[in-house]
Amino acid sequence: MLRFEGVLQKMPTHLRDQVHYYMNLGVDLIHMNEFLDKEIHLQFLKYECLNCNKDKKIFRQGFCYDCFYAIPQAGDWIMKPELSKAHLDEEDRDLEYEKKVQLQPHIVYLANSSNVKVGVTRKTQVPTRWIDQGAHEALEILEVPNRYLAGIAEVALKEHVADKTNWRTMLKNEIEDVNLEVTRDQLKQYLPQEVLPYFLDANTETNIKFPVLAYPKKLKSLNLEKKQHFTGKLVGIKGQYLIFEDYTVFNVRSNEGLYVSLEV
Incomplete structure (x- = not known):
C-alpha cells in the first residue's frame, strides 16, 4: 500500500494525448492517472491555510477567514x-x-x-x-x-x-x-x-480528452470535512474532480487547505 500525507492544493495538469493529473500534497506530486481502476482511501486530518499554514478552518480558496480578507491573492x-x-x-x-x-x-x-x-x-x-x-x-x-x-x-x-x-x-x-x-x-x-x-x-x-473510464449517471458530492474518510475505486478525473465507481465525486480544488492522507 502507498500512503501520502499533506495539504490539498489544486492538481497540476499536463496535456498530452489526454490530460495527466498530479495530486499536490506539498511535498509529493502523485501521478493520479496511474491509480485509475484502483481503490483509494482519503482521510481528513486537519486544516492548513495555504497562506498562514495554521490549523484554522478554511473559509474560501484554501485560505482561513483572516487571510482571505487580507492577502492580495484573494x-x-x-x-x-x-x-x-x-x-x-x-x-x-x-x-x-x-x-x-x-x-x-x-x-x-x-x-x-x-x-x-x-x-x-x-x-x-x-x-x-x-x-x-x-x-x-x-x-x-x-x-x-x-x-x-x-x-x-x-x-x-x-x-x-x-x-x-x-x-x-x-x-x-x-x-x-x-x-x-x-x-x-x-x-x-x-x-x-x-x-x-x-x-x-x-x-x-x-x-481536450480526460482520463475517465466511466462517467457517473448520478452524482454524490463528497464532503470530506463532515465524513472524515472515504474509500472508493477511482474511475476518472475531469476538471478538478476525482470520480469514483459509486458515483461519488470529490472536488480537489474546492477542498484546498484540507490536510489529508491518501492511500492506494
Missing part, C-alpha cells in the same frame, strides 16, 4: 477581473503584487464543458484553465495586455453567453460539440471598442 479582482486597477496605478491590497498579476497578457476564451461559456485567464494559464473547468473544447478569442481589458470584455459577452459551468452536466459528460469559431464570430459585435484591436480571428479550437 482580492475581489481575482473573481471579477473588471475590478482590476493596477493599470491605473491604484492599489487594492498590495500594488506590487497586483501589477505583477494584472499587468501581463490575458486571454478571453470560449470553452465548452457543460455549455459554451466565456472566461478570462492569464496567457500563462492556457490550457490549464480550460482543463480545470473540464472543457472538452476551447478557443482563445482575445489576447489583451492587462486583466482589466479582459474583464470588461467578459462582462460584455456574458450578456449573450454563459460565464459559469454546470459541474453536474460536465461530470456526467452530457455534452455536445459546438463550432466555437462560429460562436466567436457571432459574439464579436458585442465586444467593447477598446478591445477590438486584440481580437483573434484566425485561432482554431483546442480539443
